[in-house]
Amino acid sequence: MSWISEASRLIAAASVVGLAAAGSPGVAMGQNSATWDAARGGTLVVDSLDSGALAAKLPPAASADSEPGKPWLTRRDAAGAGIAILATIAVAPLDRPISGEFRESDWQKDEKLRSASQVLAFGGGPGPFILGAGFYAVGKVTGSDGLSNAGAHITEAVLLAATVTAIGKGVAGRALPGVHAKEEFEWDRGFHHGNGPFVSFPSGHTAAAFALAAALTGESANWEPGFQRYVGPASYLLATGVGLARLYQNVHWASDLPLAAAIGTWAGQAVENHAHPHRRRKLLDRIAACTSFARSARGQTMVSWSLPLTISSGKY
Numbered sequence: 001m002s003w004i005s006e007a008s009r010l011i012a013a014a015s016v017v018g019l020a021a022a023g024s025p026g027v028a029m030g031q032n033s034a035t036w037d038a039a040r041g042g043t044l045v046v047d048s049l050d051s052g053a054l055a056a057k058l059p060p061a062a063s064a065d066s067e068p069g070k071p072w073l074t075r076r077d078a079a080g081a082g083i084a085i086l087a088t089i090a091v092a093p094l095d096r097p098i099s100g101e102f103r104e105s106d107w108q109k110d111e112k113l114r115s116a117s118q119v120l121a122f123g124g125g126p127g128p129f130i131l132g133a134g135f136y137a138v139g140k141v142t143g144s145d146g147l148s149n150a151g152a153h154i155t156e157a158v159l160l161a162a163t164v165t166a167i168g169k170g171v172a173g174r175a176l177p178g179v180h181a182k183e184e185f186e187w188d189r190g191f192h193h194g195n196g197p198f199v200s201f202p203s204g205h206t207a208a209a210f211a212l213a214a215a216l217t218g219e220s221a222n223w224e225p226g227f228q229r230y231v232g233p234a235s236y237l238l239a240t241g242v243g244l245a246r247l248y249q250n251v252h253w254a255s256d257l258p259l260a261a262a263i264g265t266w267a268g269q270a271v272e273n274h275a276h277p278h279r280r281r282k283l284l285d286r287i288a289a290c291t292s293f294a295r296s297a298r299g300q301t302m303v304s305w306s307l308p309l310t311i312s313s314g315k316y
Helices: 003-017 051-057 075-102 111-122 127-142 145-172 204-220 228-248 254-275 279-289
Strands: 034-037 043-046 291-295 301-305
Touching (some): 075 228, 111 228, 228 254
16 A cells, blocks of 8 residues: 555544534624724724624623533644644655654664663553542542642643544554555544554553643643643653654554654643633733723723733832
8 A cells, every 4th residue: 555545544544533622602893993093092992883892892801610611622722633633644645664763673672762661651651540540549538629629630631632533543454563364544443342452543651641631731730820831741752652662663654653743732622621711811801901992082992901011119
């Protein structure tokens, strides 16, 4: 089978587990309906626009908790899925060369690499479930709601990623490296009895590892200010290591990884966004809090924004 044919099959499989676009509301304003008046200290003058109508278009500062349920799939998710599919197609021709390189004796005889691959693979298998259960149990015993909630959210994210990848594996029915089959992909083969050799695409371990990384990154924002900037890169780096470990162990092709990483990241971020809906509202709330309206003598509605500024008078 040529790599082009393989790529077409990858696209077909990815379309089943890909992320769909969801609409996002915006604020529309008629052409030439607004002018910037520098003489008034940076005030936006809106012609023939009722202030009540404009206020209705802006997000209210105190309605974060009353916001309707967020969609599980957004345009950003669709963009991520599209990039992952393109990466899958780009990597597909390199599947066999990469697999062959990892099977070289110099790599396989390295005991440190073999041990490291086993540890990393654990981080994409039972590891995330054990970590989530551990956080939850410790949180309940110590009375820490933050810790128990983190454990629950981690487990939810990994379960969501595992469910989506399981469907993808069943539909794609891709043969693992080293498995001889007439067709590398076969529709619905991954759901049949004895499907073990035909569940390569996408990588479940990689998806679970990225779901854990995304959930941990989101939860760390509640632990300590600024802690997220350290947890995020470290978590995603380890998740990438899980994917490479699976290549080293010859249980996945390189093209099994991009979509798996996208699924895992989406699962973790989706769970976090629904668990902590206020986070994505903070910027909008600050903008709304700094916004004021006034009616001019000519009947125009003026919209102005104030910039909070703190000046320290401490001695140096």
